[in-house]
Amino acid sequence: MSNTQPAWAAPLEEHEWSPEPGGFLASIPAEFAAVVEEIEATTGNSNSKGPGRGLKLRRTTDLRLPPPTKWLGRGWLPRRELTVLVGAEGIGKSLLWVLMAMLVTTGRAFPMFNWAKRKPADVVIIVTEDSAAEVEARLRTAGADLNRVHFFCAEDDGSGTPIFTGGKTGDMLLLDALLDDLDDTPALLVVDAWLDTVAGNLNIRDTQQARAALHPWKELASKHDLAVLLVTHTNRMDTVSTRDLMGGTAALRQKARMVLFAARPPLEDGDRQHLWVGPDKANTTGIVDAVKFNVQIEQVRTQTDDDPGTTALLANPQDALMTIGQLLSEWKREEQEADRKPSKTDQAEDAIREYMDGETEPVPSNDLKVHLRKAGYGKTAIEEAMRATGESAPATRGGKWMFTLTKSKTS
Numbered sequence: 001m002s003n004t005q006p007a008w009a010a011p012l013e014e015h016e017w018s019p020e021p022g023g024f025l026a027s028i029p030a031e032f033a034a035v036v037e038e039i040e041a042t043t044g045n046s047n048s049k050g051p052g053r054g055l056k057l058r059r060t061t062d063l064r065l066p067p068p069t070k071w072l073g074r075g076w077l078p079r080r081e082l083t084v085l086v087g088a089e090g091i092g093k094s095l096l097w098v099l100m101a102m103l104v105t106t107g108r109a110f111p112m113f114n115w116a117k118r119k120p121a122d123v124v125i126i127v128t129e130d131s132a133a134e135v136e137a138r139l140r141t142a143g144a145d146l147n148r149v150h151f152f153c154a155e156d157d158g159s160g161t162p163i164f165t166g167g168k169t170g171d172m173l174l175l176d177a178l179l180d181d182l183d184d185t186p187a188l189l190v191v192d193a194w195l196d197t198v199a200g201n202l203n204i205r206d207t208q209q210a211r212a213a214l215h216p217w218k219e220l221a222s223k224h225d226l227a228v229l230l231v232t233h234t235n236r237m238d239t240v241s242t243r244d245l246m247g248g249t250a251a252l253r254q255k256a257r258m259v260l261f262a263a264r265p266p267l268e269d270g271d272r273q274h275l276w277v278g279p280d281k282a283n284t285t286g287i288v289d290a291v292k293f294n295v296q297i298e299q300v301r302t303q304t305d306d307d308p309g310t311t312a313l314l315a316n317p318q319d320a321l322m323t324i325g326q327l328l329s330e331w332k333r334e335e336q337e338a339d340r341k342p343s344k345t346d347q348a349e350d351a352i353r354e355y356m357d358g359e360t361e362p363v364p365s366n367d368l369k370v371h372l373r374k375a376g377y378g379k380t381a382i383e384e385a386m387r388a389t390g391e392s393a394p395a396t397r398g399g400k401w402m403f404t405l406t407k408s409k410t411s
Contacts, residue, residue: 069257072104072187072227073113075279075288078257079187080222082214085231087262092275092295094130095314096262097190097229098138101125104188105145112291112317121187122148124179128196132158137300137311150186152178165199166212168219179224186224191217192231207254214255230256261324265331275314278324290320290327348377348385353405356390362402365392 070079077083077100087093101123103110109117123144127135132151135158139149152175154160162171179186191197195204204210214230221228261280264273278290293314301309320327342350355371356363365386372382386392390405 066222070225071114072100073110073115075286076113076115076258076260077188077227077229079225079227081227081257082218082221082255083227083229083258083260084256085229085260085262086234086280087277088234088264091262091264092273092312092314093262093277094192094231095138095275095293095295095312096260096277097125097192097231098135098142098144099314100188100229101139101149101190102142102144105148106143112319114288120145120148122150122182122184124150124152124186124189126152126162126189126191126197127158128161128193130192134311138313141298141300141311142313148184150182162197163199164197164213164216166202166209166216168216172216172220176220176223179220179226186226188227188229189220190229190231194230194232211255218255261328263324263328263331265327266335276320276324276327278320278327280324287323287325289322290324292318292320344377344381345384345388348372348381349389351375351377352385352389353408356405359405362395362404365401365403368403 066080069081071077072079085093085096099110100113102108103113103115104121104123107118107120109115125135132153136146139146151158152162154162162175164170164172168176198204198213202209202213204213217228217230220226259280260277262275262277264275273295275293275295276290277293279287294316295312296315297310297312299309300311301307303309322330351372352368355368368386369382372385377385386403389407390403392401392403394400395402
C-alpha cells in the first residue's frame with residue numbers, strides 16, 4: 001500500500017485545520033484552492049447547472065448498466081450503496097461497525113450476517129464522538145487488522161472532523177481523491193456520526209437539502225465500490241415505529257438502500273448487557289431476523305483512579321428468531337404491561353391465589369365468593385377472576401359447587 005500523498009494534497013500537513021464550515025479547505029492556501037477548482041472542472045464535478053452536462057435521450061439497450069448489487073453481508077451490508085445504522089445514544093451501536101471492520105480487514109466469515117470469507121480489504125473511518133484512542137482499542141480488541149484501517153481526519157491524533165457541505169466539493173472532493181490514491185480499494189467506509197459532519201449551513205430537516213447532503217455519499221459508494229455506513233441516533237419519540245424513531249431527517253431513510261436498527265430492551269436488568277441489531281429496511285432483499293449480542297467488557301489497559309482501562313466488544317451472537325421491528329413491539333408491550341395499574345379483576349385473581357395457597361383440595365365456590373365480597377370485590381370482578389384462575393364444578397351430581405385453582409400467576 002502506498003504511503004505517498006498526492007502532491008496537491010501536501011499543503012494540508014503544513015497548515016492548521018479549521019473547524020469552521022468548509023472543513024479542511026477552509027484554511028488552505030490560495031494555490032491549493034486553485035488546484036481543487038481545476039480538478040472540479042476537469043472531472044466534471046462542478047456545481048454548474050447549465051447546459052452541456054451530457055444530458056440526452058438514451059435507449060435502454062445502449063445504457064452501460066451498473067453491475068448487480070454485491071454484498072459484504074447479504075441482507076445486511078451492500079457495496080456501492082448507502083446503509084444507515086440507527087440506534088439510541090450510548091447503547092453500543094458503534095461496536096457493530098467495529099465488528100464489521102474486523103470482518104473486512106481480516107477476511108473472516110460471519111454466518112449470522114450471511115458474511116462470506118473473502119480476501120481482506122481496507123476500511124476508512126470518520127469518527128466524531130469517540131476519541132481515536134478509544135476506537136483503536138475497540139478495533140484491536142475485536143481483532144481487526146489495524147494496518148488496513150484508515151482515519152480520515154485533520155490531525156495526527158485522529159481529531160479534526162471533516163465537514164461536508166453538499167455536492168462533490170471541498171472535503172468530499174479531497175476524500176474522493178485520497179481513495180483514488182490508495183493501492184488497495186477499501187470495501188467499507190464508516191461515518192460515525194454522520195450529522196456531525198454536515199455543514200452548519202445545511203438544514204437537514206429540509207428534505208431537499210438533506211438529499212443534497214446525502215447524494216455525494218451515494219456517488220462515492222458507487223464510484224469506489226464501497227459499502228458506506230452512516231451512523232445516526234434515534235430521536236426521543238415514544239413509539240415502536242422505526243420510521244418515526246429515525247432521527248435527523250426522513251431523507252436518510254429514503255436515500256439508504258439498507259437501514260440497520262440497534263436497540264436494547266428498556267426493561268433489561270442484570271449485570272450483563274446485550275445489544276440487538278437487525279435490518280429494518282431492505283430494498284430487493286427480505287428482512288432477516290435480528291441478532292442478539294452480549295456486550296462484553298475487556299480489560300485493555302492497567303486500571304487507575306482516572307481510567308478503568310476497559311473497552312467493549314460484541315460477543316456470543318444469537319439468532320433473535322424475530323425481526324428488529326417485532327422485537328421493538330414486544331418490548332413495548334412488556335413495558336406497558338409492567339406500567340399498567342392492576343384492575344379490580346387482577347387484584348381479585350391475586351386474592352384467590354392467596355386464599356387457595358396451601359389448599360390441596362377444591363374449596364366450596366360459595367365460600368370463596370363470600371370471602372372475596374368481604375374483601376371488597378364486586379360480582380363482575382369475582383366472576384372474571386374465578387374464570388381466569390380456575391374452574392367451578394359440582395362435586396357430585398346435584399351436589400355443592402367446588403372451585404379448583406388451575407392456573408398459576410405465570411401461566
